[in-house]
Amino acid sequence: MSDEQRFLDRLAERNAQRGDEPTWIAARRQAGAARFEALGFPHRRVEEWKYTDVRDIARNDFVLTENADFSPATAAALTLPLDAHRLTFVDGVFAPALSDLGSLPEGVQVLPLSRALEENHEAVGGPLGRLTGVDFSSFAALNTAFMEEGAVVRLAPRTVVDKPIVLQFLSRAGEQDVMSHPRILVEAGGRSEATLIEHHVGEAEAANFTNLVEEIILERGAILTHYKLQEAPLKDRHIASIHVEQARDSRYVSFNLNLGGGLVRNDLVSELNGEGAEAIYNGLFYGQGRQHVDNHTLVNHNAPRTFSRENYKGILDDRAHGVFNGKVIVKRDSQQIEAEQSNANLLLSDRAEIDTKPELEIYADDVKCAHGATTGQLDEEAIYALRTRGIDEQTARGLLTLAFAGEVMDRVDLDAVSERVELAVAGKLPERFNLAGLVETASAFSEE
Amino acid sequence: MLEVKDLHVTVEGSEILKGLNLTIGAGEVHALMGPNGAGKSTLSAVIAGKDGYEVTSGSITFEGRDVLEMEIEERAQAGLLLGFQYPVEIPGVKNIYLLKAALNAQRAARGEDEIPAPEFMKLVKEKVGFMKMDASFLQRAVNEGFSGGEKKRNEILQMLVLQPKLAMLDEIDSGLDIDAMKVVADGVNSLRGEDKGILLVTHYQRLLDYIVPDHVHVLVDGRIVKSGDADLARELESRGYDWVVEDSAA
Numbered sequence: 001m002s003d004e005q006r007f008l009d010r011l012a013e014r015n016a017q018r019g020d021e022p023t024w025i026a027a028r029r030q031a032g033a034a035r036f037e038a039l040g041f042p043h044r045r046v047e048e049w050k051y052t053d054v055r056d057i058a059r060n061d062f063v064l065t066e067n068a069d070f071s072p073a074t075a076a077a078l079t080l081p082l083d084a085h086r087l088t089f090v091d092g093v094f095a096p097a098l099s100d101l102g103s104l105p106e107g108v109q110v111l112p113l114s115r116a117l118e119e120n121h122e123a124v125g126g127p128l129g130r131l132t133g134v135d136f137s138s139f140a141a142l143n144t145a146f147m148e149e150g151a152v153v154r155l156a157p158r159t160v161v162d163k164p165i166v167l168q169f170l171s172r173a174g175e176q177d178v179m180s181h182p183r184i185l186v187e188a189g190g191r192s193e194a195t196l197i198e199h200h201v202g203e204a205e206a207a208n209f210t211n212l213v214e215e216i217i218l219e220r221g222a223i224l225t226h227y228k229l230q231e232a233p234l235k236d237r238h239i240a241s242i243h244v245e246q247a248r249d250s251r252y253v254s255f256n257l258n259l260g261g262g263l264v265r266n267d268l269v270s271e272l273n274g275e276g277a278e279a280i281y282n283g284l285f286y287g288q289g290r291q292h293v294d295n296h297t298l299v300n301h302n303a304p305r306t307f308s309r310e311n312y313k314g315i316l317d318d319r320a321h322g323v324f325n326g327k328v329i330v331k332r333d334s335q336q337i338e339a340e341q342s343n344a345n346l347l348l349s350d351r352a353e354i355d356t357k358p359e360l361e362i363y364a365d366d367v368k369c370a371h372g373a374t375t376g377q378l379d380e381e382a383i384y385a386l387r388t389r390g391i392d393e394q395t396a397r398g399l400l401t402l403a404f405a406g407e408v409m410d411r412v413d414l415d416a417v418s419e420r421v422e423l424a425v426a427g428k429l430p431e432r433f434n435l436a437g438l439v440e441t442a443s444a445f446s447e448e
Numbered sequence: 449m450l451e452v453k454d455l456h457v458t459v460e461g462s463e464i465l466k467g468l469n470l471t472i473g474a475g476e477v478h479a480l481m482g483p484n485g486a487g488k489s490t491l492s493a494v495i496a497g498k499d500g501y502e503v504t505s506g507s508i509t510f511e512g513r514d515v516l517e518m519e520i521e522e523r524a525q526a527g528l529l530l531g532f533q534y535p536v537e538i539p540g541v542k543n544i545y546l547l548k549a550a551l552n553a554q555r556a557a558r559g560e561d562e563i564p565a566p567e568f569m570k571l572v573k574e575k576v577g578f579m580k581m582d583a584s585f586l587q588r589a590v591n592e593g594f595s596g597g598e599k600k601r602n603e604i605l606q607m608l609v610l611q612p613k614l615a616m617l618d619e620i621d622s623g624l625d626i627d628a629m630k631v632v633a634d635g636v637n638s639l640r641g642e643d644k645g646i647l648l649v650t651h652y653q654r655l656l657d658y659i660v661p662d663h664v665h666v667l668v669d670g671r672i673v674k675s676g677d678a679d680l681a682r683e684l685e686s687r688g689y690d691w692v693v694e695d696s697a698a
Contacts, residue, residue, distance in 0.1 A: 380499075385536040385590075388496050389550035389606060390524035390557070399549065403540025403589075 003058040004040050008033060011145050014064055022121045025147075028129060032144030035134040042138055051323040051355045052294045056263050057237050062179035062209050064146075068095035070170055078201045080229075082416045084166040085110055087151050091172050091208060092180020094149055098168070107156030108194075110165055113183055116152035124152060128185055131215040131243035137267070139239045143181040143213040150183035153196065157189035157219070164195040164414065169210065171202025171236050177209065184214040188222035188250075197227040197417065200238060200260070207235035207262075214242040218250035220274065225253045227417055231260040231424060234289060241267045248274025248303075255412060256312075258285040258293050259424045265294040272299065272306035283312035284408045286425055287320025287352070294323035301330045301337045304364075308338075313408050314345035315401060315425070316352035326371070327359040334364045341371040346378065346404045348397070378404075401425060449474050449645050450495075450528075450614055455506035457487075457494055464490045466670035467506070472614065477646040479656055479681060482667035483689045488649045489533065491667075492616040496530035497523055510614065524550075525557035527613030531603040531620055538590035543602070546590050547572060547609050554610060575608040578638070580631050596623035604635035614645040621655035633658030653685035666692050 001009075011033055041058040042049040068090040075088070075098050087110060088098035094112040101110055109116075116124050134141040151167050167184065186196065200210065210232070218224055232238050238261040244252050258264055270279040285293040299308040314322040324343045345354045358371040378400045386396035405425055412418040450472040457465040464487045472478050482488050494501045495508060497520035508515040510528055518526065538546070552562045563571075576583055579601050591599050600620055607615050617636065621629060636659050639646060648659060656664075656678065664680040665672045666689070673696035674680065684692070 379536075379538075381536050382538045382541075384498060384520065385532070385538065386541075386546070386549075387520040388524055388530050389546065389610065390521050390553040391546075391549050392521045392553065393519075395549065395553075399541050399545065400538070403538070406540040 004037055006061060007142065008037060010062070010064065014146070022117075022125065024125045025117075025121070028134075029145050029147070032134045032141045032146075035141035036138055036145055039138040039141060048137075048296070051321070052263075052265055052292065054263070054265075057209055057239075060177055060209070063176050064180075065091050065178050066093060068093040070095060070098065070172060072098070074203065075170060078170065079168060080166065080197065080199055080416045080420065082164060082166065082197070082414070084164045084197070085161075086166040086168060087112060088168040088170065089149065089180070089182060090170045091178045092149055092169075092182050092210070095170075098170075105159070105162055107159035108161055109152065109154040111152045113150035113152055113185070114148065124185065127187060127215065127217060128183070129215075131217070131245055131271075132213050132241055136241060139211050140213055140241050143183065143211050143241075146181040146211075147183045147213075149180075150185070153184075153186045153194075155188045155192035155194055155222070157192060159189065159192045159194075161192075161194040164197050166197045166199060169198070169200045171200070171206040171208045171210065171233055173203040173205035173207075173233075177207050179209040179211065181211045181213070184212065186214075186216040186224070188216075188218045188224055190219040191221040192219075193223045195225045195227070195414070197229065197414070200228075200230045200232045202233045202236065204233055205235075206233040209237040210239070212238075212240040214240065216242070216244040216252070218244065218246045218252060220247045221249045222247070223251045225255075227255045227412075227414065228257065228266075229255075229417055229420065230258045230264065231420070232264075234260060234291065235262045236260065237263040239265045242269065244268075244270045244279070246270060246272050246274065246277040246279065249276035250274070251278045251280070253280045254282060255408075255417070256281065256283040256295065257417070257421055258283075258295070259421065261291065261293070263292050265296070267296045267298075269298045270300065270308070271302055272308065273302050275303050275305045277303065278307040279309075281308070281310040281312070282408045282411055283310075284315075284405055284421065285312070285322055286315045286405070287322055288317040289320065290318070291320045293320070296323075296325045296327075298327045298329070299339065301328070301334045301339065304333065304335045304337065306334065306337050308340070310341040311408060312343045313405060314343070314354055314356075315348065315404060316345065316354055317348040319349070319351045321352070322354045324354070324356040324373070325359070326357075328361070328369065328371070330362040330364050330367050330369070332363040335366040337364070338368045340369075343373040344404075345373075345375040346401065347375060348378070348401065449511050450647075451507075451509045452491070452495075453507045455491075455494070455508065456504045457490055458502045458504055459490065459500060463504075464670055465494070468667070468671060470665065470672060472645045472647060474645060475642045476663060477640065477648065477659065477661045478663045478665065479648045479650060479661040480665050480667055481650060481653075481681065481684060483693070484651065486667040487670045488651075488667055489618055492530055492618045492647065492649055495523070495528060495616060496520065521553065522557070525554050529607060529610060529612035529615050531607060531615065531617040533619040533622060535591045535599040535603050537592045537594075539592050541590050542587055543590050544572070544586040547586075547606065550606065550610055572609060575605055578608065579605045579635055581605060597625065597628040600624055600632055601628065601635070604632055607639055608635060612639070613643065614647065615639050616647045616649070618649045619651065620648070621650055621652065629655070630658065653681045656681045668693050668696050671696075
């Protein structure tokens with residue numbers, strides 16, 4: 001039996017258990033399955049997947065689960081300490097007990113996908129799949145075939161959400177490796193404003209597969225800050241396809257922060273469709289052991305006077321492998337656009353590897369575009385300077401590694417997120433030197 | 449406290465120090481002078497532990513410990529501190545991080561607890577004020593975008609916080625205007641003490657008007673060829689180095 005057939009058999013089992021569902025969902029499910037079957041899992045001969053081998057996913061026999069049981073104490077330890085509107089999913093299954101939507105302001109909807117479908121499936125069916133169709137990739141097709149849970153976030157025009165909206169995905173350790181195919185739909189009305197935090201985390205021994213599809217629609221003047229804090233267990237596989245459609249004067253700020261996962265692939269695509277639309281991509285990926293982290297980004301400047309700024313930082317230790325592929329396409333007649341892209345990588349070990357590829361395709365003549373990629377090691381002169389002050393070598397390396405991440409992290413204005421990243425990166429350093437204490441002191445001083 | 453005996457050092461195959469002897473006792477300020485290329489900076493770099501210097505023979509001991517057997521950070525923790533001629537910029541590492549990490553590393557090496565935050569802040573504020581630096585320097589990345597004079601002040605600030613037993617200052621006067629020189633000299637003078645030593649490495653006598661040394665040594669071609677008191681420095685200022693070089697060759 002082929003790898004693909006095994007997944008299709010799981011789908012057939014699942015479909016047999018399902019009750020009636022709207023015909024459009026059944027039809028898309030079928031289209032997804034057919035497309036997945038035709039495409040098959042991506043092979044490394046395909047340019048888009050040249051550096052990322054997905055056999056660890058394809059050859060595994062993942063099961064689906066329907067229970068969301070999770071130790072509340074463990075969940076509490078994993079949850080970001082933030083006053084937030086929160087939806088929690090355990091291996092893709094909605095967990096009401098770990099969610100908190102008590103005080104949503106007027107004009108804001110945050111719903112599990114299943115509930116949004118129950119309430120008004122047609123309202124979901126319109127936008128769902130419009131940005132990420134089954135042709136995008138085998139994984140998007142697979143997600144469409146299996147979709148049943150996830151989140152729908154809707155903001156009425158001019159709504160400013162008071163607190164961050166957190167979508168928390170917990171990965172659970174168990175006897176069998178589980179797969180989930182969450183689907184996220186965000187519709188932000190004109191001039192609305194919100195912060196969305198997508199947090200992937202779990203039990204250390206978990207080895208599951210998350211295959212996420214996320215569609216974000218920003219109407220005119222809407223502003224969304226989107227944190228994706230991916231600190232999945234180190235054996236988890238994580239595939240995410242994120243599409244953002246931006247109308248005139250909208251602003252999308254992404255913090256794509258990847259610390260965890262054994263096999264990780266993010267596809268982030270923006271469609272800048274109206275003048276004044278702006279996409280800001282901040283990325284950080286940290287890999288250790290044999291982690292593989294692949295970030296593919298694509299910004300389509302479809303309209304004149306659209307702006308994109310992208311800065312991705314990679315830190316790779318041990319035998320970790322990072323991939324960065326950033327593409328910017330300026331369509332014909334998209335004049336006076338500005339696009340900047342940079343990717344800097346830090347290799348902490350001789351055996352770590354980075355493949356970085358910036359790509360620009362410009363079909364307009366009045367544009368300002370710049371891109372660059374660098375790869376280096378820690379500055380040995382700086383390490384020596386720190387050691388001559390009595391700081392041991394490991395700590396010196398840790399401080400400089402944190403400093404490298406700092407350029408992206410300085411822009412994070414949510415302490416709960418930046419502390420998580422700082423401590424995760426520093427905590428992975430052997431014999432770390434109470435960096436948390438140093439952070440406290442530095443901030444205490446500046447507050448005086 | 450510091451004893452350097454018959455030290456021979458090669459860099460990339462060529463011998464720079466050719467049998468250097470130097471003893472610094474507690475409470476003493478020594479100035480090491482000499483023409484360019486004599487090996488002045490090599491001595492302090494070898495004592496601090498910089499890579500790329502091969503000690504082919506001789507010894508360095510500090511308070512009875514074999515310095516050449518110690519890690520770079522152990523030397524600093526033991527109280528041997530080098531102030532750089534060209535302080536390195538360390539982007540992204542705040543000055544205050546560096547000061548606290550360094551101070552706590554030293555305390556940990558002595559078996560002491562970390563310094564309590566309020567005590568640390570008080571100490572740092574006092575020293576920043578003494579060096580006539582703005583407190584905003586603490587929140588800036590180490591030496592990043594600092595002028596030459598600011599970098600040198602920052603080196604001395606680190607010394608004041610860490611209170612080395614033996615401070616080695618490599619060309620600390622280079623690139624300083626007269627006002628900055630006075631501030632730096634005041635900083636260095638405040639490091640003097642009965643149980644402390646200072647080694648000033650300098651090309652010019654100017655600095656020694658502000659920090660008066662107990663002993664002056666002239667290094668020529670890898671060896672100390674003449675030693676004396678502060679008067680020797682003044683003589684070098686008026687007569688240059690040539691006569692010492694000629695005397696030593698004779």
